[in-house]
Amino acid sequence: MQIQSFDELATEKELKLFGKTTAQKFQRLKIIIIGLSSLGLEIAKHISTQQPELITLCDQQSQRLKQCEQLLKTNNVTQIETLEMSYKDNEILSKVDKHDLTIICDIQSLNFAISVSEHLRQNSSKNQKYNKGVIWTCTFGFICLKFSDFGQGFKVFDRDGVQPFPYHITNITNSNPGIVKIHESIPHNYKTGDFVRISNVEGMTQVNGPEARPIKVISPTEFSIEYTQHYNKYLAGGLVQLTKVPFKYHFQKLSESIYKPNTLKTNEDKIVYSTVIANLQLLDQTTKPQSEQEIINIALAVYKTFDLDQFDVQLCQKTIKFMQTTKYPVISLWAGYCSLEVVKFTGKFTPLECSFIQFVSDIDSDDQQIKVKLQSLNALVIGSGGTGCEVVRLFSLMECCTQPNSKLTILDDDIVRKYTLGTHYWFNSSTLGKAKADVAQEQAQLLCNTMNIDVDKSKFSEKSEIIVKQHDIIFSAINNQTSRLLIQQQAQKHNKILFDQILNGLKAYTQFGKPNQQLQIQETLKNVYNVDQDTYKKFPYLPIHCVLWAKEVFDNSFVGFVTDFQKFLQDRNGYLQNFDEPDVVDNYHIRAHVINRISKPGFNLTLDKILSLSKELYEFHFEFKINELLKKYPTDALECVWTGYKKIPQPIKFDSNNMDHVAYIQITTLLISKLFNINASAVFKQEYVIDKLQQMTENYWNLTNPLVPTPVEYSSQNKPQFLNFDDDQVRGLYVRCIHSLTNLRCKNYNLQPIPLYKVQKYALEMHRSNPIMHSIIVGWMGIELNKYLYGNCKQRNMHIDINNNILEFI
Template sequence: TDQSNMSEIGEIDEGLYSRQLYVVGHEAMRRMGAASVLIAGLRGLGVEIAKNVILCGVKSVTVQDEGQTVWADLSSQFFLKEQNLGQNRATCSLQQLSALNPHVLVSAHTGPLSEDLLLQFQVVVLTDSSLDDQKRFGEFCHSHGIKFIVADTKGLCGQLFCDFGEEFTVLDRDGEMPMSAMIQSITKENPGVVFCVDEQKHGFSDGTKVVFSEVQGMTELNSVGPVEIKAHGPYSFSIGDTSAFSEYERGGVVTEVKQPFVVKFKPLSDALLDLELLKMNDYGKVSRHHTLHLAFQALHNFVKKEQRLPRPWSEVSALYNADALLDTVRELNAVAQLEQLDEAAVRNLSYTAQGDLAPMNAVIGGFAAHEIVKACSGKFTPLQQWLYFDALECLPEEDMFSCSTRYDGQIAVFGSAFQEKLERQKYFLVRVGAGAIGCELLKNFALIGLGAGEEGQITVTDMDFIERSNLNRQFLFRSQDIGKPKSEIAAKAAREMNPQMQITAHQNRLDPDSEGVYDYNFFMGLDGAAAALDNVEARVYLDGLCVKHQKALLEGGTLGSKGHTLVVVPHLTESYGQDKSSSKNAFPLCTLKNFPHRIEHTLQWARDQFEGLFKQTPENVNLFLSLTDLNGGGQRPTSWEDCVSWARCKWETLYNNDICQLLHCFPPDQVTSTGLPFWSGSKRCPHPLTFDPNNYLLMTKFTFLLYQTVFGRDLDVVWPLGNLFSSVLYANNLPMFHLAQDDDTNFHMDYVVAASNLRAENYDIPAADRHQSKGIAGRIIPAIATTTAAVAGLMCLELYKLVQGHKKISSYRTAYVNLAVQYFVMSQPSRPLQFKVSYGSAAVLQPFLLTVSYCVGFRDRIYEAVSHLPNLNKALLTA
């Protein structure tokens, strides 16, 4: 009922979908809210896809599965427990899936798939399905306009296929904001050349269509429709004939116009034969994706003939099964004509096909769910049409050799000895402001059994408390958990998934103040750490601790549809802190104060005003009151009228007087020493505003409400007031406000939006709505469950290698993903920097271990050598 109402009136629960809306936008959310999705197969991969799609907020999700729960399911199906053995997977998972999102209608279907069933849905997803079913239902969906997706994982290999029909319209290629640039000049010729200010590259490419606005002089451009450009360089491009236009004077903004485009798809039967539709993602495995394309077909043939998957390599018949699979691949290649087959990959697929790994399901499940978002919304570029992904490098570097346990799906790949090693691990999970990745990591830790033995231990710390906006991505939390500590609830949820988990929850911030808790003894008792952090400073700090104590670090982050993972291995790979590419891009103070030309500038200015008036000022007053016996006087307001008067005067100062003063110093006709107009390029000439209670009352209202709250919390004022009254306001300790953008009742964002848009009006900058303003001023990081799940899965695949102790850097992978445009690249991590010193060389991740006798004899030489090293805090000198 909730969902049908939302679809009919077009309302969106912005409190719940807050972060996701900055990824997909309101229109895409509305289209998703009208889509029904069928997910067939509810083992580990199926439930991962269902979880992500339900969190994203489609209209309905139906999960179909005829099978019964077996032991191997527990290694990756996080909504099944031991008491569910022998029961239907879909019905056992239904209640927990439904609890993920109250706006999504979730149902279970335990009968077989049929064409009549498929007709009820806009998107159909098959997991753990036969090739015959894929072809049959794929043809049906293609001919009936139903978007069709196949997702599968077998051990350490995964497959994804998309068919969105004969013609699918993509409304927005990448989901990014349209690019724009300020104009410096425009030539009057054929073709006309546009020069942009050199503060920022325009970012356009040949064929980009743009529109012009605010151009003075050559005003004809302002009314011209989208124009196709030819890029000349980062700051210039040419357009059509401008020779008949007026002379350009100054100003102007050029903005990209995103154009819809049509994508054509082949049905699965035809796409199987088209190797051009395969996407390569790992440049260390150039031919792997082609080989896996044939190997998955051969695997389907094997299962159809034998009615089972190939035996794991710990069994005697495993070699014969692998030979049979390889023979079939060679037969298929007689048609495909691949120049090179990766026969080792085919054998490893055969040996591990019975495996069901949570991290692999997280990766493929995240990718598949993002394709469902595209199919439902028309947002982002869909996969065309095959994707293969493997992590066979996770296998032991040396040879290794089922019992009924919850880890059977994992033991089939890695063996029992490795499982025991996993359970003995001690890991530190730091979750600060990025609870979504932390939740996904804890889910994977519970499923794979990390730290679940008597000697194992997982320590998780997060100082945050659960908010409603978290529920859209942090799937371990429910509405009844709002206001509770994230770390405690997440640890409890992980123990419910796997009662054997040894997990301790802390609520500490990881910074120098907590070094007494996370000290030398704590770190030396760890095997490694995993970071789920939302800022560079915290990541660098944790990285420094891991470098100092020589501990491995798993690092991952997301930004909307984009994600990145990094594994740091002592003595083998570079540390996170060695990458200097991350830096803050702060706006120059003069731009914010006098010369804004983008809405981001006015929003930052408004945020600074908020913090100055309602945080820093009360803080300074409190300090003064604590040092002085103040009995009265000063500028303390003593009545309601005083607060209104102050707010009204503040409006006049900011939007009239300050602007008049600026124009007095720099008149509109001011020219520079070179004779060029001062107000040109990125400098917009402002104009003062005249207060009008019919248009500008909101800013005064919100300023008053915040000001009176600072000086008297108990003052009850109804706006507008019929009867004015006075209430003496005495405050011995003034409250300070930190911008809380997610609270719609505290007037914080009301003030910032009103202040910013008035400032924008001063400078003729297009205003921003509340949603856009909240994202910019609140510095909200866009987030969606699909990317988060995939990134956490990639991190845990690297965890497998760390636990095994892989020594070859070629085994490890750094991943870069942008699911919006199906950009997925994996590469070998970089080696640590080496520094030459007088007695040899050392790496940043290789501390100096020196004996006392050596130090006594060569102290001066040591200091001279060490002084040549940058970042001395990264080097550990032990004596």
């Protein structure tokens, strides 16, 4: 692995959130968007970040076309075409034919949406090679509606986008059918009809093999397979793993799914939905304004098709009133959600034919003063990354904080770096190095020049309490657990409204906190890779276990080391009192041994010594510790532990001619040099490193035999500093270090190596973000803010998990 420069490291970014194959499929799509009102504009903006082959913009207003085209050009879309025509134009269907996917936005016509669906189905039946699809979506005030029709026989290649991983088998019965039981610690997520592969079973070897077999789920830890009565008796071990078999998803015709939606959960949903459909039916019949009573009569008829008799006329009237309004937060949320449905057209994730959300029933009554209340807000946004910028943008679209005594304060001490490019379309190459808060302020005032925006470029801390006291509403737009807890404490102490969120990839959880209300601040979102330490430290059987091990090694080597050094300087004897003569050399002994040597008066830490330390760390992790493990668990023991899924590791001797080994030395040396602020630019040259390594005749540090520290004087002249993970260079080195550690560990255990882009995904697990999810989160924030200002409304938290098709308001 050739390392050229810090810049080269910094530009290695996380692959697109949806994966390599999905990204490639998306880049071959030709998409037409008909209707470029606010919703269409937002959807176009989102899908353009996925770089489809062609986006055709269609609207009868030239100004909308120009605005949208200009926006898309900032995302470097390969090809953009514009059509200035009405959806009623006779040629519109011929234009649709030239595209793979048609997105109809805020065209309030049932007839047009159905006609496009029928037309595409007829054409698809003539060409069986691939389906064409249509998504029709609208917002009506506090109401969102979306229908999809990707045709009959649409193929889903990956139902949830989650990487399958094996479960431990604890028993298989000899019966008809055979019952497979897995370890109770981690329940499976299988469904009846799924296919699995079984391996490493001892005794009942007939079930081992590459063939996929169907299962029937019995319980969270049991499922049945084929007839196993005449198979050998199960003895021990075994792994079972889901095999994702493509399946066909048969969409209903749009004309059917509109009148038989399967997503309406409550009676209120059905009343509001019936009212929307009634209004759309009347709009197709006449261009004249409809009377309220006409809509109520048709809504009642639609409602009766659900076989219910609890029609609430007042809710219907309230729905009619709200349908005439535009709510930017609703548009933000729904544009993000519909953009994810566009991604599903590639065959990744299970699509949804109908999606419907309404917030009308949460609101007691309309408030004519809502605009004045928004204009009079005193709000604080903490963090101006992707989520924070989207909050500021939404505020500018709603024209908030424009009254003389109101203000929006953006608090963030960070600058735009290479790794932040793409998290929001405000961040581009021209903003590199600028303060994020300044960029947000500048862009927001271009959208609404009457907004009162203050910028505070300090880091959020306990001292920020003064700023919190000056505002009524706090928006937490950061993921850091410690900071989020501190924000809640300060908001609660001073009776402030708090909006909290946590985002990880395609999962997010948001909370609304009233004054004096304590929220449960989640540290992380559920991660399926949580495994016990014994597995990833001693008996890894999956590459992901090697990533977990690598992350822990990194933390011990470059974070724990600095923490320990500080403890050492504060209380040397207290820190070393647990050292003794080690029977087993662990990370603590290594750190204490190195700290003790570096801190001796007059010790000169040179680049050569750091290179030697890096080489000895390699030998410690990939040779010494593996040999220790094999001594502890001999392969020829009577009760051998190396059975079932446990793979026997092999030590890897360091080889200066192996470029993977040299790359590890380069990366580790660069990181240690960063800790001590030592110039290590020469290390980027492999020839220099190889030459230095070949000159080493003995181990300078002797890590595998650390000496008990002796009570001598010490110096803090070589005191290390914590790595700055906001720095592009450090993040690049971090990912490369995890990648190197992971694949060397995989080599120890004869596991498949992991490509860099996957390691990035795992290494930066809590930092995966994208504009689509920011849009959804901030849309929720805006909706709940509106509801709070209305007063006497039902406030809800939001949980979204795209992998499992969850969007719920709790």
